[in-house]
Amino acid sequence: MPFDVPPSPAPLSRDAADRQAIARWLLAVAGMVWVMVALGGATRLTGSGLSIMEWAPLSGTLPPLSHAEWQRLFDLYRTIPQYQLVNQGFGLEGFQRIFWLEWSHRLWGRLIGLAFLLPLIWFWVRGRIPAGLKPRLVVLFLLGGMQGAVGWFMVASGFEADRTAVSPYRLVVHLGLALLLYGVLLWTAMTLRHPERDAPAAAAPLRRLAHPTAGLVVLAMLAGGFVAGLKAGLDYNTFPLMDGRLVPAGYAMLSPFWLNFTANIAAVQFNHRLLATLAGLCALALAFWGARVLPAGRARTALLALGGTVALQYALGVATLLLVVPAWLGTLHQAVAVAVLTAALATLHALRRPRTA
Template sequence: MAQKRSIFEEVDPSAATPAARTAQPGAIDRRQKGSRSAVRIWLIVLFAMVLAMIVIGGLTRLTDSGLSIVEWAPVTGALPPMDETAWQGEFEAYQQIPQYRELNLGMTLAEFKQIYWWEWSHRQLGRAVGVVWLLGYLGLLITGQIPNGWKGRLIIPGALGGLQGAIGWWMVSSGLGEGMVSVASYRLAAHLGLAFIILGLIAWYVFRLARPEREIMQARRLRERKLWGMSTGLLHLAFLQILLGALVAGIDAGRTYIDWPLMAGGFFPPEPFELRPLWRNFFEDPGLVQFIHRMTAYLLFIFGLVVWRRGRKSAHPRTRTAFDWMAVALFGQVVLGIATVMQAAQMHIAITHQLMAVILWVLILRARFLAGYPVTTSIREGRA
């Protein structure tokens, strides 16, 4: 009969079972071939490029430059006009669409070049993102630096990027038909929404690859399910607000009613349902679109504070800090939104508002990630 042992008594390693003697710590990570840090650096570069695309895309919309290139040439369009004859050809093509005839009649070639460069730069950066994704993926694949289980995941951003290019042309083509002087707002919303999905997916991968696989697996067992669910709901509501913001930008609704907190002196905008059929008002009536955007902003702010309050109760300091920063960005975005309206969506304020939307989006994602995969440390360290 085995003798009782003290729980503090050291155990002779030679007495352990063969399986225990051969087991070594960190076996999960050793099975994970590849370089998480190399993949992460590549993803961070892609993240920065997609962020730049969102900003340049916003400036392209604010300067009404999106229809300056009237054809989709993914390969040959990489080169801009190289001489005056080519420039004149591009200008003549632009002169055939309604936006020129109804908004920019009499525009000079020099003025056309200014809007052309915005759209060309946006498209060119899109091509660069595709090249960086493809070459980076192939390079990491050939050198064996992609960790196990990540080959399929890392294809997704590239596939979505290709889809984004097609949606971009689908959006531009909507503004070339008769009676159109800008792109369809709902297509603009789809284009911007997919950009945020791609950005969020890349950010999520970066968060996950920053920690060893064994730590991720252990942290998942400590998931704060209530906080995880609430932050997921907040993420969805923020995405809806981003789409509504695109609708506002698509019809210049932010420049229509510039008083706050009222709209033209009342809570509800005047005559919000004049268009027929009725559903068009929710996409095309400036007063109603801006009103919905405002109301959703209030709802997002209130719910964000509720989620932040819940996050403050987390047992993990880094999770609490993540929700603190999310709340700071949320408050800043509300202030910027009000300023954007009251300043009639001036370019510098409007683009800052869009950039803050990206920051808030990523901070909500980060807070959600830490709610789902909390970082734990000892009490002595005083952090998590």
């Protein structure tokens, strides 16, 4: 018997094809930013971030090519407090171990810049960028360049007297800008791939919970930046209590009170736990709610992904704390945080309010 051959899908229009191509490019760059965030976590946890004391955007692309150059950079590193107070006596070989991780981190940042700039020029010259998108792409490129400058601004704070790590405030700014860059890349790509606003009618009440949930996710991530900057995860390594208490005794020890939110280890860790718990409960409520009322489709999938990634991230956070922050687990915790942000943004995008006529 002859087989019925299904009709071939209609070819995409030129405009639709351009949108899909640009979306794939932006998703690839977003993936590189995700890797960059993980590399940043690894450099921080291994103390590698201060090993390169020169800001050389072009010449710094190449690693040291001679023993004399290695020795020169090592001599520079030996002048800062981190070497004198933490790593004194670990020799040139020890310096090379931390140098390679920081060099890889910076090289990856340069590759992200090229991965964005070269296709941008190609799409622009060939007239394949949809109307209205050019300003956003230019802003994204400028954000990427700003991220490199902020990164050096952060690293330079670690060279100051009596410091063995970078400023927590600058670390949070650097992390926040990376998350903003990632978020705009991802949102733009999703809008190009799914320009329609086709959330089911049952999504309306879910939308009212999704926005504060996403806000809690972002706040928990920024609070995690202060935990990282203060090395607060090395204290209070029990869960759910902190030194036998739900709220640690030293929560409000600093004056003025607001300083506790950014400079008090007890308060910073408690706030991160609290925000993560609230974000987790809201995300799980959204996932269960969405599974019950939404039909199969993009919105339902995004909500289930948000619930799953939040549960995984929470478990990783507790394990990281109980094991006193091993570098590999801390890096994984930071990487999965971006997965949570991805799921939160995908949820907001899939639940967008339909346009009125």
